[in-house]
Amino acid sequence: MDVGAPFRYISGSRFGRLTGRTAFCIVLAAGVPIMGNRFASKTVQGPLLLLFGILALAQPAAALNADYWRGGWRTPLGDEPHIYYFVIRGNQVTGAYCRSCSDATTMGFIDGTWDEKAGIAFTVTFANPDGRIRSVDNQQAMLVEGRLIVTGDAASIRNGKGLTLVKDPRRPDPGGAPAYYLPPGTPPVLPVARPTGGGGGGGVAPRAPYWEPGPFRALRPADVVGTWIAASFGPLGMNKQIFTFVLVGDRLRGVVCGRCDNAYTLATLEHTLIVGDTLYFDIVHQDRGEIDPPIFDRNIAARVVQNEMIASILGTNVVIDPANPPARPEGRTFTLVGPIAPEGTRGNTSEGIDVWGPGTGSAVQPPPGRTPIPPESGR
Secondary structure (H helix, E strand, O other): OOOOOOEEOOOOOOOOOOOOOOOOOOOOOOOOOEOOOOOOOOOOOOHHHHHHHHHHHOOOOOOOOHHHOOEEEEOOOOOOOOEEEEEEEOOEEEEEEEOOOOOHHHOEEEEEEEEOOOEEEEEEEEEOOOOOEEEEEEEEEEEEOOEEEEEEOOHHHOOOOOEEEEOOOOOOOOOOOOEEEOOOOOOOEOOOOOOOOOHHHOOOOOOOOOOOOOOOOOOOHHHHOEEEEEOOOOOOOOOOOEEEEEEEOOEEEEEEEOOOOOOOOEEEEEEEEEEOOEEEEEEEEOOEEOOOOOOEEEEEEEEEEOOEEEEEEEEEOOOOOOOOOOOOOOOOOEEEEEEEOHHHHOOOOOOOOOOOOOOOOOOOOOOOOOOOOOOOOOO
């Protein structure tokens, strides 16, 4: 690809919320390996008995729309981590999978369909840093009593059992605006009061305008691939915001997270488009955000100079026309520093570290004063 040539990725069309009703069924073909450890006794032998065991536990439930399926899911705290993020638009599904979302080498990307009877049928595609496809896993997800049961042929988890996913029980720290959650019935988190001035009552000095250290470069996908760390907003440490872009074939896809083992503090980066020196992308919210319901795309425009990505928020749910892209807004920007090559993030994980907040250690049960999100909220 020539330097400066437009690079476009539009992942799926943009549909409104789906409010159809949902029925449940589970079908497991004999001989097909499945993932997880919750719904089969260790003494049960053979795929037929396993099928009967799972079906016996899959009791009829009230029909549930796509808001009960979308967003972030993970294995229960204390289990081997597997994190999924499903973006549902109409019956089209995109998203991301990772073992550790701060380790780009564990990251795969989801494409599939959602059906009220068949659940989510999808593939997870893993790519090398140069974009070449390394493997594609076929998987299936079904809701059973408020939990998502994933089956399929993933090479890393062929253990003869289904993988059980839950909504993360940990509430992210309150911010400056209300945070709304899905699935329906999950209570919002209200904002906390923030100081209005600096020490001594002198207020907060205005930030100096950005002074670029050189010319912004004409971008290619290779200039973007890797992990970028937000350096100008939010804390560093556990809750730092990490943006990772991966080349999958000829498409840029990505994940943003912080902390990166909580499925509620995770989103995909989609609708990626490069025009000249500007990268456009969306942070796709599906189950948490300041808008009620929290299903929206936050649109970003960014340029790169040296190892800084200078980004601006364009708005929400803006469709970018590559022939006539919007101008970058004046005013406050935020800075990401990178990129760190995928191999440089290998082994990064926060799994099991201060699970419920600073100093709480590896215990999966919440300490006094921390209220988990009920696992069956709204179901």
